[in-house]
Amino acid sequence: MLRSQRIEALYALLFLAPFLIHLGVFFVFAFARTLGFSFTDKTLIGQSYQIVGFANYVQLFQDPRFIAALTHSVSFMLIVTTLQTFLALSMAAILNQRLRGITFFRTVYYIPSVLSSAAVTVIAIWFFQKTGFLNTFVGWIGSVAPVLLAFLAIFVLAQALQVGWERMRGLPVTFTDPALATISLAVGLALTWLLAALGVVVPREAQPPEFTWLTNSDRFLGVPIPLWSIIMLNTFTTIPTLMLIFLAGLQDIPKSIYEAAAIDGASPLQQFFSVTVPMLRPVTFLVITLSLIGTLQMFDQVALMGDAAPLDSIIVLAYYVYNNVFSGEGRVGLASAAAIILAALTFAIVLLQRALGISEKAH
């Protein structure tokens, strides 16, 4: 090797050093130690420990709580990833329109991502309480349902009458014509107000549902109700980031492809499925990968829920690891084994995803 090349390599190493040291200390070293501990009976407060082979791994699969955590983690991953990807893509497609004031909506929809997870979880605990916002809101909707339905009926009727009248005059209007809809809205509001004032249509007494979200041990689709609360919460807070990634991807698709598709007579829906979705494949790959890893390692929202929900109905793998290290005598060996399983699972799922064809290349 020439001297200049050696110096260059040295410089390269020097510039890489901060990253390599960080990787070495916090990843390679930590991983190796965790792997090592997983074969021992080490505890946090014990003075010495012995090598026990695969005993920790065997014990894990005999522990009903570990099995629960594993099932929860996998269902959480599947449900949240599906919801997130689907909703984030839909929102990105909507926000990709060229409309006046679209920046405002982009900002508003991004806000949940900016909020701190701790604050959102605390608010969510109030939100999901039996007398919390969600149940009260559902109760309120139920109570004003007669008024809402009356308004909706009048609106649709007014719109239908107007559209019918215009068509009889030979004008090619669609049912969703915005000008006519504005008139229908005004008519609907006025008539509903009149009916309410005359006492024909009145709100019923509010009866908030007696449903409990957080202290409920029931299951829906095999997943405990409290975990569904966390699923909703997690989806809500992570969609915006993924939406932003999709939005960036959408802006990269050349407009000429859409124009060509339009000339060939493709409807907007056809354009979405035949142009947008295939062109976004690399971005979708990234989003799904991030989402899979993120959901498998979800910890904060379970930890912050704390005693608000029974542990066995919200526990996930990452929390199982934490809970084992910091309760009792601190079962580091067992927790390390669980952490290794979590890592292996994450790795396997990402590999599987690649193998199943959601690839990095656009078609």
Next chain:
Amino acid sequence: MKRRWIVGLALVALGAASAQTVVRLQGFGGNDTAIISSLVREVVNPALLKDNIRAEYQGVEGDYRAALLNALSAGTAADLFYVDIFWSEPLFASGRVEPLNRYFTQQELSVFNRNLLNAFTLRGNVYGLPKDFNTLAVQFNRDLFDEAKVPYPNQTDTWDTFKDKLKRVQAAVKDVAGLCVVADHARFGAFAYATGWRPFNAQGRTVLDANFRRAFEWYTSLVKDGAGKYAQDLGEGWTGGCFGAERAAVAIEGAWIGGFLRDKAPNMRFGTTLIPLDPITKQRGNFIFTVSWSMNAASRNKDAAAKVLRALTSPEAQNWILSRGLALPSRSALANSPIFQRPGKENELNRVVFQGSTNVGGAVLPFKFGSLDGGEWMRPINEALLAVITGKKSVDQALADAQAELNRLVR
């Protein structure tokens, strides 16, 4: 010449400062940081000046136990630290905590409340000196009882008369529950002990027997029979939260509720009485909640730490805390302190909570569960309480499930 003097003096001062032994203390954050720091500054450090020892308190915010276990494991724990009785035994058994028998004579140890000291004794070794303690008592809102025209709870109440009073208040005052019921052994357990039930039988097993069931049925019936509401349904996590917001007429808490009410409801007229009696055994039950000062076995300043420990639990230090109404003293002699007899709602609270630890309190057990982690042992019982209170399981089903879980846990 003058300058040389100043330099000389500075050097001497520096030398003296470096020779000073610093003993680090670690405990809970929040209020404790302010209280113990003041105690150290005003009482402990002046007393240790002659020994050239200085104590420094560091409060840990957040999960104290996780922080302590981590620090002990990493060798960075303080010289003296709090150990909550709730998770004390696994820690004492690990050898990470220094036995104190070597540093304190029997006579010095005998001044502490026997029950408290026993709670921190394992296999004949004393692993911590009780810092202070708490028991449970019933706090009641006088205004709400007056409004409902129901007599106040008192120390002759049995479970039945107590429940009846709660029902009448809940029926009479709109939007007020009798009691905010929590699915927590830390409250329910006091009633279970009154029946004669104990967490572990002679064989060391946990058996949810007929006595346990009687207490369990009574406690879970409170919500169903209109004497209370489930705390979480009112958006609260503890009985004191509802009480402070005047959404419940009584609370079952310890002296810690005093500080909370001082901030939350300073004008509330509340009274305190003992936990009601089991109508059959005519007994009460109660818990002792306590925290110790324990010594790090890996400390490099053990002798200095022992001196700090002595100063921290001295009569002067405990009087300082007691006179400010901050905690109850662990020294038996202070039971007769005139401070307890002073009038006022908070003094009454402290007095009744203190009485809870004596014979009047009935069957009083430390808030710990053998060699097990308290949280793990309680979980099956808490989940059974939750399931029955929220109507998810029958009593039979809930107790059978809890028993199965406890059989797995307690071997």
